Structure formats: C-alpha cells, structure tokens
Amino acid sequence: MTVVDNLLTGDLANLARLRDHAAFTFVQQDIIKPLQIEGPVDEIYNLACPASPPRYQIDPIHTFRTCVDGTLNLLTLAEAKGARILQSSTSEVYGDPEINLQHEGYRGNVNTCGPRACYDEGKRAGETLFWEFGAHRGVETRIARIFNTYGPQMHPDDGRVVSNFVVQALRGDALTIYGDGSQTRSFCYVDDMVEGLIRLMASNEKMPVNLGNPGEFTMLELAKLVLAKTGSAVPMTYLPLPQDDPRQRRPDIARARGLLGWQPVVPLDLGLDRTIAWFAERVRADRQKELLPS
Ligand code: UDP
Numbered sequence: 001m002t003v004v005d006n007l008l009t010g011d012l013a014n015l016a017r018l019r020d021h022a023a024f025t026f027v028q029q030d031i032i033k034p035l036q037i038e039g040p041v042d043e044i045y046n047l048a049c050p051a052s053p054p055r056y057q058i059d060p061i062h063t064f065r066t067c068v069d070g071t072l073n074l075l076t077l078a079e080a081k082g083a084r085i086l087q088s089s090t091s092e093v094y095g096d097p098e099i100n101l102q103h104e105g106y107r108g109n110v111n112t113c114g115p116r117a118c119y120d121e122g123k124r125a126g127e128t129l130f131w132e133f134g135a136h137r138g139v140e141t142r143i144a145r146i147f148n149t150y151g152p153q154m155h156p157d158d159g160r161v162v163s164n165f166v167v168q169a170l171r172g173d174a175l176t177i178y179g180d181g182s183q184t185r186s187f188c189y190v191d192d193m194v195e196g197l198i199r200l201m202a203s204n205e206k207m208p209v210n211l212g213n214p215g216e217f218t219m220l221e222l223a224k225l226v227l228a229k230t231g232s233a234v235p236m237t238y239l240p241l242p243q244d245d246p247r248q249r250r251p252d253i254a255r256a257r258g259l260l261g262w263q264p265v266v267p268l269d270l271g272l273d274r275t276i277a278w279f280a281e282r283v284r285a286d287r288q289k290e291l292l293p294s
Contacts, residue, residue, distance in 0.1 A: 001018070001021075001023060001024050001025070002024075002025045002026075002027060002037060003015060003018070003024070003025070003026050003027070004027045004028075004029055004031065004035065004048075005026075005027075005028065005029075005048075006028065006029060006030040006031075006048075007028060008030075008050060009050045009052070009055050009155060009158070011153075011155060012026075014153050030066075030070075031046075031048050031066065031069075031070035031071075031073055031074060032062075032065050032066060032069045032070050032073070033073070034073050034076070034077075035073060035074070035077055037077065037081070040081065041077065041078070041081040041083040042083055042084065043083060043084050043085070043086070043201060044074055044077065044078050044083050044084070044085040044086070045085075045086050045088070045197065045201070046070075046071060046074050046085065046086065046087050046088060046126075047088045048066055048070050048074075048088075049063060049066045049067055049070070049088075049119070049122070049123075050063065051090070051119075051160075052158050052159040052160045053115075053116065053119075053159065053160075053242065054159035055158070055159055056118065056119045057115050057116075057118070060115075060117075060118035061118070063118040063119055063122060064118045064119075064121070064122040065122075066122070067119070067122025067123050067125065067126045068122055068125045068126065068129070071087065071125075071126040071129050071130070072129055075129055075130065075133045075139060075141075078133070078139050078140075078141075079133065079137060079138075079139050083140075084140040084141075084142070084201065085130075085139065085140070085141055085142070086141075086142040086143075086144060086197060086200060086201045087126055087127065087130045087141070087142065087143045087144065088144055088146055088197075089123050089126060089127050089130075089143050089144060089145045089146065089208060090119070090120075090123045090145060090146055090147075091145055091146065091147040091148070091210070091212065091249055091251065092110075092116065092119055092120040092123055092246075093108050093110070093120065093123055093124050093127065093145060093208075094106055094108040094109065094110075094246075094249075095108045095109040095110030095111065095116075095120060095244075095246065096109050096110075096111075096244060096245075096246040096247060097109055097246065097248060097249065100248060100250060101214075101250055101251075101252045102210070102249065102250065102251060102252060103210070103252035103254070103255075104145065104207070104208050104209065104210055104252075104255055108124075110124065111244050114243055114244045115242070115243055115244060116243075116244045127143055127208060130143050131143075131206075134206045135206070140206075141206050142200050142201055142203070142205065142206065142209075143206075143207070143208040143209065144196065144197055144200050144208075144209060144211050145208050145209065145210045145211065145212075145251075146188075146193065146211055146212065147185075147186050147188055147210065147211065147212025147213070147249065147251045148160075148161075148162075148185045148186060148187050148188065148212070148249065149187070149188045149189075149190055149193045149212075150162035150163070150187055150188070150189065150190065150271065150275060151189055151190030151191070151271065151274065151275055151278075152190070152274060152275055152277075152278030152279075153190075153278065154275075156279065156282060156283070156286070161185070161219060161222065162187060162222070162272075162275065163275075163279070164176060165222060165223055165226040166226055166230070166272075166275060166276055166279045167279055167283065168234065169226050169227060169230040169232035169234055170230060170232070170276070170279055170280055170283045171283060172232070172234055173234060174234050174235045174236060174237040175223045175226070175227070175234060175235075175236045175237070176237055176239050177219055177220065177223060177236050177237065177238050177239065178219070178239050178240065178241050178242060178245065179219075179238075179240070179241030179245065180220075180238070180241075181218060181219040181220035181223065181236075181238075182218050182219075182220065183218065183219055183241070183245060183246065183247050183248065184216045184217060184218050184219075184247075184248045184249060184250065185216070185217065185219070185222075185249050186212050186213050186214055186215055186216050186217070186249055186250045186251055187213060187215070187217065187222075187268050187271070188211070188212045188213040188264055189213070189264065189266035189268075189270075189271035189274070191266060192213065192264035192265060192266050193211060195262065196211040196256060196260065196262045196264075197211065199260040199261070199262050200256075200260055200262075203259055203260055205255075205259050205260075209255050209256050209259060209260070210251040210252060210253055210255065210256060211251070211253070211256055211262075212251035212253065212264075213251075213264040213266075213267075213268070214250055214251055214252075214253055214264075215267065215268055216248075216249075216250040217268065220236075222268075223236055225268070225269075225272060226272065226276070229272055229273065229276055230276055230280075
C-alpha cells in the first residue's frame with residue numbers, strides 16, 4: 001500500500017501503526033504534480049484535499065487545483081495502470097440545498113463566487129472528470145458523495161464543528177456556535193464511512209453514491225450533547241454565521257443501501273463517546289507536554 005500526502009492538514013502520527021508493515025510506503029507529495037508510482041496499481045482512493053472550511057479557505061486556488069489538477073493526475077495514473085479509482089466527492093456539490101433530503105439526482109444550489117466555491121466547484125469539476133474518464137475512456141471510476149464525517153484522529157485545530165465543540169469542552173473554552181445554531185448537519189462516524197468507501201470501490205456503480213448518516217441534528221443539539229457527555233459546564237458563545245453556510249444537510253442513502261447493502265451502524269451518541277475518549281487522551285497528552293521543561 002502506498003500513501004501519498006502533502007501533509008498540508010494530515011498528521012504522520014496517524015500512520016504510526018502502518019509504517020512498520022513491509023508492504024507500506026509513504027510518499028510526501030502534492031497530487032497537483034503528476035505522480036510516478038513504480039509497478040502495478042490495483043486501486044486508488046482519492047481522499048486528497050482539506051475538507052474543513054477554514055482550512056480549505058486558507059489557499060482557495062490551491063484547494064481548487066487539488067480538486068481539479070490533482071484529480072486529473074490521479075485519473076491519468078489510473079488509466080495508465082488499469083487501476084480502479086474512487087473519488088471522495090462531497091455533499092457540498094448540493095451547496096445550500098433547497099430540499100431537505102438530498103438524493104443523488106438533485107443538482108444543487110452552489111454559489112460559484114463565494115468562500116466555499118473553491119471546494120464545492122472543485123469537487124463538482126472532479127465529478128465531471130470522473131464521469132468523462134468512466135464513460136468515455138474505459139476507466140473503472142467510483143464517486144462517493146461524503147457527508148459530514150467525524151471521529152478519532154481528527155486534528156484538534158481542524159476547525160470543523162465536532163472537533164471544535166469536543167476540544168473546547170475538554171479544554172474549558174466556550175463552545176463557538178455560528179449563527180443561531182439552528183442549521184442542521186448529519187454526522188457519520190469514520191468507521192462507517194470507511195466501510196462504505198470500501199464497498200463502493202468493490203461495486204460496479206460508476207454514478208455518484210451518497211455516503212452519510214441520515215440522523216439530522218441542529219448545531220445547538222450537538223453542542224448540548226457534547227456538554228452532557230463531557231460533563232463540561234462551559235458557556236456557548238454566538239459568532240456570525242459564515243457566508244453561504246448551508247442551512248440544512250441530510251443524505252438520502254437509498255442508493256447506498258440498495259447497491260452496496262450499506263448503512264451506518266454507529267449512532268451519533270456512540271460515535272461521540274469514542275471521539276471524546278480519543279480527544280480527552282490527546283488533550284491530556286498535550287497538557288503534559290506543555291508542563292514538561294523544554
Ligand atoms: N459550526 C459552528 N461552530 C464551530 C464550527 C462550525 O457552529 O465551531 C457550524 C458551521 O457554521 C456549520 C456546521 O457547524 O453550520 C458544520 O460546520 P463544519 O465546518 O463542521 O462543516 P460544513 O459546514 O462543511 O458542513
């Protein structure tokens with residue numbers, strides 16, 4: 001197995017368990033540059049690109065190029081190697097959706113000139129490239145539309161809502177609610193997502209498939225759940241809602257159920273317990289490091 005990462009938002013520590021395997025290779029590279037991989041390649045998972053809004057907005061042109069030039073480079077590699085390739089697309093292709101349950105036939109409501117466009121439009125273009133290579137160049141393509149995913153090993157400063165709330169509660173900081181907290185998201189635990197991606201890769205489906213957990217929560221509900229589970233009494237502080245922040249998001253996973261026999265099995269309640277346990281350990285370790293004399 002070869003892992004390619006430019007470590008823009010990734011952390012080598014997350015690969016610690018894999019690095020000792022004889023069959024494991026790590027390449028530090030940006031996929032915007034063409035990849036040279038020796039020998040045969042069976043499958044490629046394109047999981048590249050920061051997914052957290054504050055992270056992907058730091059360098060929007062680079063984000064866009066990761067999604068377009070990077071995806072084109074990997075498709076070219078797949079074609080040359082005869083490899084099957086899976087694209088991590090996103091629920092962001094639906095933008096700020098006008099319908100409550102987003103199914104794959106919905107064409108979305110994306111602002112092309114706004115702070116989220118570099119990611120949303122990049123991912124939409126990525127799907128177009130996948131479709132062209134799949135429909136007209138004989139490449140075995142798969143497209144997963146991934147909805148909000150969370151779990152252990154996220155970066156404490158990732159900036160997305162689950163890690164923000166959990167880390168804030170554990171550190172004793174106020175929870176940052178953007179807007180009035182009534183916007184909704186559907187949160188999928190990482191193990192469920194990985195299982196969905198593997199099943200999609202193994203399937204014969206070339207058209208996009210939603211992968212996500214249909215349980216829908218407001219950000220206020222999530223905040224209260226995190227406070228209850230961490231036993232924290234920190235206050236909530238209300239900050240402005242970022243521009244173009246989707247009001248609602250909930251996947252229709254009928255296609256994933258039918259085509260892949262897949263559905264999430266880890267409810268938010270359990271996934272949060274596991275995530276909080278991991279972050280609690282991480283926050284403790286970080287505190288200890290701060291206390292050690294340098
Ligand atoms: N959000 C929030 N507080 C935070 C971070 C995010 O209230 O500290 C909100 C954000 O405005 C959005 C939702 O939580 O409505 C999910 O944001 P996230 O960045 O996790 O993912 P995305 O917006 O890409 O779905």
